[in-house]
Amino acid sequence: MKHVTVLGSSGSIGTQALEIITASGELAVAGLAVGRDWERAVAQARGCGARAIAVADRAAAEAARVEFEGTVLAGPDAAVELIGATGPDFVLNGVVGAAGLGPTIAALSAGIDVGLANKESLVIGGELVMELSRATGAKLLPVDSEHSALFQLLDGEEGAAVERIVLTASGGPFRGRRDLSGVTVEEALDHPTWAMGGRITIDSATLMNKGFEMIEAHHLFGIGWDRIGVVVHPQSIVHSLVDLVDGATLAHLGYPDMRVQIAYALTSPRRSAVPVERLDLAKVGSLTFEEPDPETFRCLALAREAGEQGGIVPCVLNAAVEVAVAAFLAGRIGFEALPEVIARTIEDVGSGPARDFEELFAVDEAARERSDELIAGLSTK
DSSP states (O other), X not given: OEEEEEESTTSHHHHHHHHHHHHOSSEXXXXXXXXXXXXXXXXXXXXXXXXXXXXXXXXXHHHHHHHOXXXXXXXXXXXXXXXXXXOOSEEEEOOOSGGGHHHHHHHHHTTOEEEEOOTHHHHHHHHHHHHHHHHHOOOEEEOSXXXXXXXXXXXXXXXGGEEEEEEEEOOGGGTTOSOOTTOOHHHHTOXXXXXXXXXXXXXXXXXXXXXXXXXXXXXXXXXXXXXXXXXXXXXXXXXXXXXXXXXXXXXXXXXXXXXXXXXXXHHTTSOOOOOOOOOOHHHXXXXXXXXXXXXXXXXXXXXXXXXXXXXXXXXXXXXXXXXXXXXXXXXXXXXXXXXXXXXXXXXXXXXXXXXXXXXXXXXXXXXXXXXXXXXXXXXXX
């Protein structure tokens, strides 16, 4: 029996992971972690038999202690503590944002394989995280649809045989638009193909999410920046492509359903049966592709530039994105101000090597403070 601790169990990745685990006869839930939705965590724990939960919000954790019969860990480091308390065979990290880095570090440090849906772990600290994975032998198994596709496509291919990898992007709700001024929160959250949380959906609308995925792919697969491409594919059927030196191109296809990628991470290298709709290309009819528009969607270029610089710059990038997106969702800044805040934060905080995780945490804090200051300035204009 493989025991799995699920972090971010109240989110879309976490809830789908629990469906797969509870339906399997070979997987069991060791523990669950949430931000503040303690009621859902308690219900999930009772449903899957988990005896420990972690709740980042202390007040919510106190409420959970009244209702839950098992162990309740509280505070911002509760997910990290949960990994130590449950001693799982596998950690599925579905936490959103910078909060997911600590649990990734904790799991890898303990030699535990990680199913990584938290792309910020590699955006913020990719160089250090990959070093840690290599040092302990703990594996990072990607859960993002694009990276799971690449992980499978590259299996068995020698590095010299790979000419280029290509990430596909749906284009978000504003594909084809040239003017993004006046965009409302409701419009930005109306994603055409994927059902995701607010932060990720906004990042998809700006194409920042695809920029993050480029950084993630660079670290996961050791691919140079000159060999990473992006193509807009609105049907979201082709999840990624690999160009080989002999002229062949490999593609991973399927309807947009994250249960496929989650199941593969949980049971890899063995495949398990997943009750999803099978691809019918005749029913799909046609697949289209187009180049992204870096002038309108400046965030894609900002992310690539940050990734190429490396060091602390991607950490600054992520902090600025988290703060700016939260401000947009709260109505404090307009959609068109997002790239401005991000670019100015990177310029003001500066660059340099990422020497250790403590330095990255300090950089993250400084970048958040600077982004807040910039947003306050924009809000008063």
